[in-house]
Amino acid sequence: MTLADELTGSWTPDEDTIARANLTRFMAWLGETGRGEFTDYQDLWAASVRDVAWFWEAVWHFYDVRSAQRPESVLVDSDMPGAQWFPGVTMNYATEVFRHETADRPAMVVAGEDGSTEWSWDRLRSETASFANYLRRVGVVPGDRVVGYLPNVGEAVVAFLGAAAVGATWAVCNQDVSPAGVVARLAQLEPTVLVASDGSVYNGKHVDRSAELATIRSQLPTLRATVVVPRLGTTPPQDAVPWSAVLEADAPLEITAVPFGHPLWVLFSSGTTGTPKGIVHGHGGVVLEHLKYLGLHLDMTPEDRFFWQSSTSWMMWNLLVGGLLVGSTIVLYDGSPTFQRTDYLWHVAAESGTTVLGAGAGYWLACAKEDLRPGQAYDLAALRAVGSTGSPLPASGYRWIQEGIGRPVPVVSASGGTDVVTAFIGGSPLVPIRAGELNVLCLGAAIEAWGDGGKSVTEEAGELVVTAPMPSMPVFFWNDDDGEKYRKAYFDKYPGTWCHGDWITITDRKSVVVHGRSDATLNRMGVRMGSAEIYNAVEGLAQVRDCLVVGCELDDGGYWMPLFVALADGVEFDDELRAHIVTAIKTGASPRHVPDEVIVVPGIPRTMTGKRLEIPIKRILQGAKPSDVLTPSAVDRPDLLDVFADHARA
Known part of the structure; x- marks a missing residue:
């Protein structure tokens, strides 16, 4: 062999x-x-x-x-x-x-397009201690929120660990999120301190974020201080604190013990259909x-x-x-x-x-x-x-x-x-x-995978459910005092059982095949199939850069299943390529799930974490306005939504 x-x-x-x-x-x-x-x-x-x-x-x-x-x-x-x-x-x-601190190996390798640096454990501890000490000096106490507008740099880890050491709650947005998206997430936390980089380096470009930072700060009225990390070396705002000034005050690392479920960080839902939900973990x-x-x-x-x-x-x-x-x-x-x-x-x-x-x-x-x-x-x-x-x-x-x-x-x-x-x-x-x-x-x-009637199934597709608690399930949702948003997110379909919204098959060997989101399954002639099977078949074609498939129930009782494709550079769409796509789906997925139309689009919009917008696009195709089903700041290319709205009108 x-x-x-x-x-x-x-x-x-x-x-x-x-x-x-x-x-x-x-x-x-x-x-x-x-x-x-x-x-x-x-x-x-x-x-x-x-x-x-x-x-x-x-x-x-x-x-x-x-x-x-x-x-x-x-x-x-x-x-x-x-x-x-x-x-x-x-x-x-x-x-x-x-x-785990040791002198035998680094804590971090911090890399970028402009080179890399090894951070020792001693440096990580020292900077974390200085930042935690700074937070205490400006009055941050356990339960306060410290937030970041930061790319993936070493100081982001330091800021998180410093906030955790104080018992403050951390949240961060990457700098590719629009100012409106950042404010939609961080403002609801009423933060006391913002840590921000002056910009980032991406695809060979130095991206100055000074204007965006000013906009964000103006809409966070609870801030006591802003600390600026010099990724690009620009001059920080006059009323901001340079990162170097935070590090000047050498201090031992003091860590405040907090209850097991004390909020550590807030992560956010995609926010594609409204204000992003703040998901709190302990x-x-x-x-x-x-x-x-x-x-x-x-x-x-x-x-x-x-x-x-x-x-x-x-x-x-x-x-x-x-x-x-x-x-x-x-x-x-x-x-x-x-x-x-x-x-x-x-x-x-x-x-x-x-x-x-x-x-x-x-x-x-x-x-x-x-x-x-x-x-x-x-x-x-x-x-x-x-x-x-x-x-x-x-x-x-x-x-x-x-x-x-x-x-x-x-x-x-x-x-x-x-x-x-x-x-x-x-x-x-x-x-x-x-x-x-x-x-x-x-x-x-x-x-477990639950089929019709909420019964566990193997070797057939079903809803991914969790039947016993896990310690990293959310402590609560932010601004959800009665817990209604939390219950609706996971427990509406099966009270007392977490329903995650994924469509999976558990095999007899206890391995798993993930078919995609359960609310985006394709139902042709009574046979349900996950959208992932279509993507797996089509994305193997070198001519297709990206794709999206949805199944739309029509007012007359019909069912329309279009496949949208973004083609690779220089590729022309013709009958031969359409036939290649159809054959790939027939042989690699299902003859029943060949799309009704293959439609070329300039790109496929996704969430800021790269997920396809199947359900919002489906609703747009069924006649909803993009502004009614999507928050533009949650989409990587909101301009593409008009393309799908045009197809809906057609």
């Missing part, structure tokens, strides 16, 4: 991988401490969801989470929403980060969940260098920072992943010595379309795993990643969300991976 024959996208762990895995050590520890005997991942998963309190107590002690009190109980009330975890315990996220839930996912599922250790391409507005940035919780070196990148060339992200990974590399599925597919070979262009010897999320990755994407690297590394696709700031479904170093499938349900995540 040749190497090319082995590069199928699938992967099977060898004996050495299994023996060295953190999960193997965790299962041995469970036996040694009398918590149960396990040698099989699926047996462990079943136990972890049968008794979630048992499982999360074990994670707490296995990772020796620090608290002022020994936990007397784990889960007081398991009802959802409102489950109460680790009552009476006080702790702090920052404590769990800095317990210190303890995030610590436990990220220790579990990064340590046990991604198998990360202090020897790893963890790089996930993300903006500060995406929950993957929060997970990336979580690499510090297991002592790993995290790699930040402020810039375009395709700077100068499509495979520039691979260059950053090689230069930083990345061992675990992640990105959105769209990036891997863009590389695959060009049939790139980064393993030949760069030294990727350190790379041991590749992660993918954001949208389903087809089997062809798994295969290309291995072919691109030139060896059979595990491709770990994950599915979760901002809602829980983690994955429900991901990877395990003990379980084989089949290309096109997510190989395991995550530990402590009681995931």
Whole structure:
């Protein structure tokens, strides 16, 4: 068998991988401490969801989470929403980060299009201590909000950790979010301190954000102070505090212990259909969940260098920072992943010595379309795993990643969300991976697929539901005093059971295929199919840059299913290309789900985190005004919405 024959996208762990895995050590520890005997991942998963309190107590002690009190109980009330975890315990996220401080390896590699810098643990602690001390000097107390308007730079991590150390609540927007979008998110928190960069470097351009910063500040009346990070070196506003002035006051790092569920950060929903919802997560839930996912599922250790391409507005940035919780070196990148060339992200990974590399599925597919070979262009010897999320990755994407690297590394696709700031479904170093499938349900995540009548199904598609609480579920939604927004978001369809809105199939092997959003499934002649199957078939064509499919119920009882395609540069649409697209869908997805029309558009609008706007576009095509179904500041290219409105009128 040749190497090319082995590069199928699938992967099977060898004996050495299994023996060295953190999960193997965790299962041995469970036996040694009398918590149960396990040698099989699926047996462990079943136990972890049968008794979630048992499982999360074990994670707490296995990772020796620090608290002022020994936990007397784990889960007081398991009802959802409102489950109460680790009552009476006080702790702090920052404590769990800095317990890993060492001189043996850097805490961060901070990279950009203009070079990279290694940050020692000493520097990270020193700057965090200075910023926390500054916050206390200006009167910030536990529960106050500290917010950022920042690209993915080292100071963003410092500002977050400093706020956490004080017990303040953190929120951040990347600088590609419009001022209106930033204000829509951050103003509702009534923040006391804003940390902002004067700009960013993207695709070779120095992007000055001074005017945008002025607009944002003018609409945040509760601010006591603004601190400016000199990314471009411009002169900060006269009444702002330069970052250098914050660092002048040397101080020891003081960390305030807070209750387990004390708000750590606020993440935001996409805000495509109104004011973005503020999703609040607590210190303890995030610590436990990220220790579990990064340590046990991604198998990360202090020897790893963890790089996930993300903006500060995406929950993957929060997970990336979580690499510090297991002592790993995290790699930040402020810039375009395709700077100068499509495979520039691979260059950053090689230069930083990345061992675990992640990105959105769209990036891997863009590389695959060009049939790139980064393993030949760069030294990727350190790379041991590749992660993918954001949208389903087809089997062809798994295969290309291995072919691109030139060896059979595990491709770990994950599915979760901002809602829980983690994955429900991901990877395990003990379980084989089949290309096109997510190989395991995550530990402590009681995931089922529910079909008609709310019954659990396997080997057929159903709603992704969570039947037991997870500690990283939201503590609450911001400005949702009676909890109605929270209940409506997840518990309307099945009271007491979390309904996530994804359409999945759980196989007999407990692997998972994600079909896309359940509210965007395509129903032709009574047969439902996830939109992801259509995308997987069409995106394999080099002529198609992007696409979007929707199924529209019509007033006369009919059903119209158009496919919108954005073509690659220089490609002309003709009958031959239309036939190629139709054939790809017939053979790669379903003959029943061939679109009624293939319509060329200049681009496909997405949310700021790259998700397709299937439901809003469907509503526009059914006659709704774009302004009634979408908030322009939540869309990467709002100008494209008029294109779909024109098709609706036609």
